[in-house]
Amino acid sequence: MSDPHATSPEDVDLSRFDAIVDVRPQAQTRPHLPESTFTPLERLLEDPAASLPSTSARVLVVCDIGMRSAIAARELAELGYQSVTSLDGGIDAWRRHGLPLAGTDSLTPNELERFDRQIKIPDIGSTGQSKLRSASVTVIGAGGLGSPVISYLAGAGIGTLRIVDPDVVELSNLQRQPIYALSDLGRPKVAAAADSVAATTTQTATEIVQGSFDSSSAADLIEGSTVVVDATDSFQARYDLSDATRKAEVPLVTGAVYRWEGQITTLVPNGACYRCIFPSPPESAARLDCALVGAVGPVVGTIGTLQATEVIRISAGLAPAYAGRLLMYDGAVGTFSSVSVQARPDCVCQRP
Ligand SMILES: [Zn+2]
Missing domain, CATH: 3.40.50.720 (NAD(P)-binding Rossmann-like Domain)
Structure with missing residues (x-):
């Protein structure tokens, strides 16, 4: 069943969006989409106006696997935001498609896989992993x-x-x-x-x-x-x-x-x-x-x-x-x- 508010990575044109909002906790320390801003889901739903330009802005919401962002897209639609899209499959799917990520400090795919379990820890993340490498x-x-x-x-x-x-x-x-x-x-x-x-x-x-x-x-x-x-x-x-x-x-x-x-x-x-x-x-x-x-x-x-x-x-x-x-x-x-x-x-x- 396809979600009317979701788009899969291969169909996403990032330049089409006015804002890309990453709703994961401490997402700024982890690999993320280029040009993202960071507002955890709970905070975004509490006060969307603080993070989104307007109710008519074209917004892409993003999380790890597309579940939190799907909730965000649905709830924001109910709050009157007219053009909010969830990245289907999240950052995981984005990475599987080989699409570019920021915040990796040039960790190689091999490093991202090898150190995956500690990169997932929010206060380590890809930034911390790069520090370990240095x-x-x-x-x-x-x-x-x-x-x-x-x-x-x-x-x-x-x-x-x-x-x-x-x-x-x-x-x-x-x-x-x-x-x-x-x-x-x-x-x-x-x-x-x-x-x-x-x-x-x-x-x-x-x-x-x-x-x-x-x-x-x-x-x-x-x-x-x-x-x-x-x-x-x-x-x-x-x-x-x-x-x-x-x-x-x-x-x-x-x-x-x-x-x-x-x-x-x-x-x-x-x-x-x-x-x-x-x-x-x-x-x-x-x-x-x-x-x-x-x-x-x-x-x-x-x-x-x-x-x-x-x-x-x-x-x-x-x-x-x-x-x-x-x-x-x-x-x-x-x-x-x-x-x-x-x-x-x-x-x-x-x-x-
Ligand atoms: Zn002493």
Whole structure:
């Protein structure tokens, strides 16, 4: 049954319309028809005069699949708008016909398909996806935390991943480092990690550094980074990373795990540094060395996965979830809890 107010994409001549109104929520952040204006359906029906030139104007209404826009066309007709047309099949059909879309920031058809599920999220959209593609993320440590970080960031379309780790793959790593296989034993972790990225995607370039992170190499290793990920297991590395990222004014997403417990926080340039939270290494500094105390694989994976989520947010231009807050996870009793963290006035990071 054909809808008298609907027209299919191949019959639409955009130049024939006085206004093209996209009624999807936050449509401006997603691929849309050229020359569109944006008014969510509810708001359009509440006050059509605010978005439409006149009751006689020729208006094309658009949504994802043509359902919201069909409602808009019918209701507007009842309100006296004489020439409102719904795009049948919506943006989905428009794209299937290969017709031009704006707001894609030149994402390729392959990227639009590959990242479809996150582009559909309104606050990511094609704009956020383009930002992910432009992002350069440095991951310090390609172990248990680094595994999910590297895997999910490659999956999300981060443009460049710089991976830093001094070690080779050992048998005891495979319990909690799922990006490695038996065939990787004895290989440098950074090389095996880059291969795992290359096996999944052509959209992410890797830069690998087989070496340790310390205060002398810090500035070079994080140069040009959008975000840095602390996926190390040493307290000294955490301090060095915190100092270096603060100086470079780059956010640092830091994670740590001890047996069944893990924690994550994001250190932003104007907030607390790692020394504000831990002024000196706790007596239990050795707690963070999993070679000595052990770590449950999926607990490490949980924290690494939270770190990946946070990096995606920051790289897409969204507010970090863990700035000013330390989230703690206890896998033994199944609880998440968090405490707020603030810069300490007596910390070295607060000295001019
Ligand atoms: Zn501080």
